[in-house]
Amino acid sequence: MFGKLGKLISGRWKTVFIGWLIFFAFIQWVSPHWKEVALDGEFDHLPKEMDSIQGEKRFAEAFPDDLxxxxxxxxxxxxxxxxxxxxxxxxxxxxxxxxxxxxxxxxxxxxxxxxxxxxxxxxxxxxxxxxxxxxxxxxxxxxxxxxxxxxxxxxxxxxxxxxxxxxxxxxxxxxxxxxxxxxxxxxFxxxxxxxxxxxxxxxxxxxxxxxxxxxxxxxxxxxxxxGTATVGRDMLEARDESAAATETWTVGLVILLLILIYRAPLLALIPLITVGIANQVSLSLAALLSQFNANDANILFGFRTFVEMHVYMTVILYGAGVDYCLFLIARYKEELDAGADIDQAVSEAVGKVGSALTASALTTAFGIGMMVLAAFGKFRDAGIGIALSLIVVLVASLTLTPTLLRLFGRFAFWPHIRSERITATAGWISGSTLMSMLIELNPLSNGWEKVGQAVLNHPRRLWGWTMALMIPFAAVGVLSWNHLSYGLMSELPSDDASVVGAKAIQGHFPEGTAGPLTVLLANDQMNFNSSDAKEKIAELTAILRGKSDELNIADVRSLSSPFGSHEPSWEGLSGIPLALKRQAVNEKTKEYYVTQVEGLSGDTTRLDVIFNEDPFSKNSIARLDGVEKVIRDFFSKQDEPLKATHMNFIGSTANIRDLKTTTDRDRIVIDVAVLSVVLVILWILLRRFSISLYLILTVFFSYFVTIGFTYVLFWFLESTGEFAGLDWKVPIFLFTFLIAVGEDYNIYLMTRIDEEQQRRGPIEGIRVALLRTGGIISSCGIIMAGTFSSLVLGGTLKGMQQLGFALMFGVLLDTFVVRPILVPAYLVMLHRGDFGKWTWLLGGGTVPTVAEPKSPATDLETPVDNQLQNG
Structure with a gap:
């Protein structure tokens, strides 16, 4: 299939190139601007059946003039x-x-x-x-x-x-x-x-x-x-600034890395053009698809774009897309060095790496695509958008990149147009001048032979010490897994207007003043204008006030106590009798606290609860739970019809609680789904379930190590000493990206291990495969980590900085620890029979036995292998 594709592109590269230009221009023309269709709210992505969403709908019906x-x-x-x-x-x-x-x-x-x-x-x-x-x-x-x-x-x-x-x-x-x-x-x-x-x-x-x-x-x-609207405005501006800065940093870092790797400006330009066009096409397609769901058409699970999706799609696409281009160009250069002309080199490159790149991209896309199972709209839509971008950049890498290589010809390697000719061995990754440069640039440039030898000589010791160093951070990751921050203001810089204003308010008023909790009580068999109902509301108000210390309540305002703990001042409106003043206030009170909508007959009333805590904080969620329990207990003890009173909670704290409830459920569902689908893909590709399971467990373990290390670092950096935890978005995005990308690299390594084991035996094959793939995988890891670092460098929101660091650290941990140590050391122990009777069950004994060379060096010293080792 990919061989035919390579020949087609090589023979008709002008048509393919013009086709891409036409398609790019067309999709830009027909698609709306991103901000025209992107949802900017946080809670608009909650499921419609959530309590706060239903409460807002009921409130709008009961109090249409107080929205x-x-x-x-x-x-x-x-x-x-x-x-x-x-x-x-x-x-x-x-x-x-x-x-x-x-x-x-x-x-x-x-x-x-x-x-x-x-x-x-x-x-x-x-x-x-x-x-x-x-x-x-x-x-x-x-x-x-x-x-x-x-x-x-x-x-x-x-x-x-x-x-x-x-x-x-x-x-x-x-x-x-x-x-x-x-x-x-x-x-807000x-x-x-x-x-x-x-x-x-x-x-x-x-x-x-x-x-x-x-x-x-x-x-x-x-x-x-x-105020809440000012907090929202500062959040949106910070997101916009972070998005623009992150994209700039992403492109800048990619340009720098490509120039360092290729040392040829035109060759570095080819991946940049490919990924840049793919990025714009992906964003335009996402914006276009979201338009079809404007009227709840439910196309692609009701897919809608949101503001931050632009950042996530761009960063992932640049990281993965440059990797794909790197593999393709490496093979193209290898074919040229082997004596092929430009047309043949393009055709062979696509034909020989197409299947590997497709398997890699689909593994990542399917893994991240499992976020479609989330109930929270942002997770679901991010999964669809990022998976879409990965498919687009895969197609671009296999079609647009070859046409650009054909367009530039040998001038792509300027100023090194004449290159050394190397006879390369078969395989989808093997030696070339370009590969030598990649290995030279690797931080472990000349150390992969030593790492491979150490894995062969001391696999158990190396595996044990590595695990011992990682386990403490993994333990922190497990313990802090649910210690998350939902506080929006804690993400903002301390000099933002809303943060400065909030601190000013907190110096004189309860923290919850700017965002009270509204409790909506509805009962179609009651009229809350009646004296009996008013007495019950007064009783409930008194109970809540009696628990003010336990629930950290600053005040409660209701139909029976509209001024809360404040005594009204009757000094204004001089000359008007006090009775008339009270009557006027009572009328306003009824309008505010009891619905006056015709047809509802006073069947809905409200209470306003002001907490002593930030309405966006996790502690306020616990206080809300306490308030709900008190109110439910109160009505459960009443006679009918009052016992049938229905309640909803409205406000920032209620929205945050529903957000936490939804995302807690999503994390479990998505984690299980991602692990399952990636395990199935590995099992299909490798045909060894036990080893596939071990590969999944290594990445799963590195995820908790990453969470733990990130938590410790940001706890240490928190200058106020009041670290609320990692941002609530970090664990689920980190898990999905890390598992998908980590297993992507596992496929690269295991594919080469299988190939080398057939030629060199189960043990020596592992060492040679590690040597052969160490440079390319680690170079790809550096590029991927570099794109993730743009979230740290460009982000002004703490949550985005935390996510960027966690992704960067996780990819580097996977690239330089899990892949070269935990995976090959386990395989060496397995094939040496260190697990005794459990060896067969754990996947050992499945590789044909061939004679192991007496000296690893003698069997490896070929011109190509020396080129790989020494650059």
């Missing part, structure tokens, strides 16, 4: 004393007024046109009920740009210390700080929030902001910005 999905929080503080009357006047007369101006400074004609569209789409009754909210939303949208007719969302509110309902709660107990909260209907990880946040930053910045330049900020007053 608070995220918030921008401005904290106004005076560190050296309490806020004075002048400060409070500034908050209301200047800050709040300017914030309202940001939302209202717009052309009335455009508003009326868009309101007409909304009225036509919603109907008169629904439009009349939502008109004020739509107007506010249109103000915001027109600040951003044109308004799609189907994209009308809402700005929910601006709340400040003078609000009748919650104003007192926005002033700290020490009276040194106050909050102004801008509610948004879009979730949405690009649509960025313009609003930027406008507010421009307003309050010191120095340079509008209020500062106009000298309106009282002396000694500090303004900072935070």
């Amino acid at each position: 608070l999905a995220s918030s921008i929080v401005v904290i106004v503080r005076r560190e050296n004393g309490e806020l004075n009357d002048n400060d409070m006047a500034f908050i209301e007369e200047e800050l709040r007024t300017r914030l309202e101006t940001i939302l209202a400074d717009i052309d009335d004609v455009v508003i009326n046109e868009q309101l007409a569209v909304a009225e036509a789409n919603l109907g008169k009754e629904e439009f009349a009920r939502r008109k004020s909210s739509l107007e506010a939303e249109l103000v915001r949208r027109l600040e951003i740009g044109p308004i799609p007719e189907s994209d009308i969302t809402q700005i929910t509110s601006i709340r400040s210390p003078t609000d009748d309902l919650i104003g007192e709660m926005l002033i700290s107990e020490d009276r040194q700080a106050a909050l102004v909260i801008v509610g948004l209907s879009e979730k 990880l949405e690009y649509g929030n960025r313009d609003t946040i930027q406008r507010i930053e421009t307003l309050i910045a010191r120095p340079g902001g509008e209020l500062f330049e106009e000298e309106l900020i009282p002396d000694g007053l500090d303004l900072q910005l935070s």
Whole structure:
């Protein structure tokens, strides 16, 4: 098959080349821009049946005018004393007024046109009920740009210390700080929030902001910005910066490595062109495929792109693609050195390495593709996207790379156009001038013979000492496997606006103030406006407050206690009787805490729980579990119909908990699936189940060693001493990539071992195979690790840096420890019969016995082998 492909490409290389150019231009033309289709939210990828997702849907139905999905929080503080009357006047007369101006400074004609569209789409009754909210939303949208007719969302509110309902709660107990909260209907990880946040930053910045330049900020007053939407904005910007920097570092490192390896600019350019085109085609195909699922078409498991997928696809594709090109070009150079002309060399190179490259790529693609079984959308879609990119780069390596080699001809080797002719032995990897350079560049350049001899002489000792050094880190990896961080702010640099603002808020308010937990209680047989229901809510509120120390609750607000632990101030609105004030507040309370939607008849109410902890932290998840248990126990003891009350939890903490639940399940499913499918592939290729199982176990073991070492390193580097654990994405991406890539290299080694054992015997064949493949595999490992290091060099998010380091370390560990020591040492022990009666069961005795040479050197010293050893 690949022989025919090689002849076809060699004979019609111009047609293939032009075909690639046409296809590249076409796919770029028809596919949408990546950001147009990439989902930017984190929790949009959760399964729809998760509690927080269902709760958000129910909440939107019950409280359609309060679609608070995220918030921008401005904290106004005076560190050296309490806020004075002048400060409070500034908050209301200047800050709040300017914030309202940001939302209202717009052309009335455009508003009326868009309101007409909304009225036509919603109907008169629904439009009349939502008109004020739509107007506010249109103000915001027109600040951003044109308004799609189907994209009308809402700005929910601006709340400040003078609000009748919650104003007192926005002033700290020490009276040194106050909050102004801008509610948004879009979730916190949405690009649509960025313009609003930027406008507010421009307003309050010191120095340079509008209020500062106009000298309106009282002396000694500090303004900072935070809130969940600001955290989301900083996360998105950090991801974008990391993606751009990572791609730049990836390309730069690949160029450097290729120039060092090939020492010929044009030859280094060939893999770069191949992989660069394959990368753009892969991204465009992914964006195009995701468009088909915009209306839940469920093509390819409902595949959708997301922001970080661009980085993962690029890094993996460059690492694997350059490896594929390296093998193909090495064989091409070998054929030229053996006397073939350019057409013959291209044809033979494709024919002889095509099957090996295809097996390698499909093993990696199938392994990573098992992420399709994940319930969390990001894992599932990443598996599809990366597997797709690997198939594309394989096709490009086998078709586009040969056409470029044919196009450049012998000029590809400039300035070394005339090359030494070498007679090479058969096999898909063997000696050539290029291979000699690869071995010379290897950190163990002249050590592979020594390593192979040491494995033959002391396999048990070498295996034992290597395992002894690795086991402590593997133990740490096992123990820390579930010690993961879900805290978003802990990923951000300490000088980001949201982090600085959050620290300012935490100095005066509970940490959970900016992201309260909302408990939604629904019962279609109840009316929570009734006095009996209100008494039960008051009882539940009291129980939660009674457990505030145990659950680390700062406050609970509900229908019976709308101000929480704060006593309302009735000093405002002078001249109005106190009874009327209370009545007005009670009416607002009912609107806020009990649904007023016609048809629901007050069957849904809400409680707001504020924790003393960061709403994104893992500890808050445990607190949420405790709150849920208390509420479930309370309703389980009630009589019908109250006993049938259904509950949902909404907010950042609820989303994080559902994220943890989903990804914990996914890790187990994907780990088992990846191990199983790679084991089956190895078994099919090697036809020895026991040895295939051992190869899987070595990579599985190296995974835990990598997790342990990465955990220890970042724990040591944590300057604050409060290491929350590795980012939650690290274990599953590391496992999938490491198992797939590790077994990819195992296939290279075992294929050569089988070949050499047939010629030299079971023991000597292992040593020769290790010598023959040491340079090429380790060079490929260095290239792969180098591309992964771009995540460390380019990433500003700690999670991306952790993943990049873990992948880099894991590949190097696999390349320079597992492959040259643990695998061949075990095979030597196995074929020497060191396992006694277990030898046959473990896979020994399956290689035909031939006479072992008395001296390993004498049988190996051929011109080709000397060339391999000495470069």
